[in-house]
Amino acid sequence: EDKVVQSPLSLVVHEGDTVTLNCSYEVTNFRSLLWYKQEKKAPTFLFMLTSSGIEKKSGRLSSILDKKELFSILNITATQTGDSAVYLCAVGILTGGGNKLTFGTGTQLKVEL
């Protein structure tokens, strides 16, 4: 059974802190790993990773994939209260039914003043 596990489940930090969110996976037919940010409603896309060791960066957020150890991390530096959200990791897999995403349980991040 395909499995995506995120840790920690939740954390609370203060503005300005740096956080690292983890995502490990055990799937067949891995194709890509995606990070999403979910606030009140729909998840919004952050990154898609397909190659090991290549960091993707967008402002204060960055992410990297290790396909040998089967995990990815999402870093957020100089956190702000607006970063408070659930961060979802999803793995893109190829199945007999087509391409689909399997999501982890998410990490609830709360950034306090």
Add this chain to the structure above:
Amino acid sequence: GAVVSQHPSRVICKSGTSVKIECRSLDFQATTMFWYRQFPKQSLMLMATSNEGSKATYEQGVEKDKFLINHASLTLSTLTVTSAHPEDSSFYICSARDPQGISRYEQYFGPGTRLTVT
């Protein structure tokens, strides 16, 4: 970026009735749409993959007769929850894949529909 809308955003219905949820891709044509279900403090669980002009592919454990999916056009997919029961109360989110996008795995999500069955 690509925009996906859902309607209604919130619906309350009585047990035994049916509810239809619409998912539309507003600025692109989506040959494939996905329906997810999300319980409080849990992740998104894929229910089915909807392909325009053909039958939906349901995930294991999802009752196809209870969750009817229709993808009649390149911009619209509908999910009908038939004979709803309180345990069907959940947050339903659709997503769509842009065939012109850079990846077949990148999905654009709708804002979700909160279904409450009383």
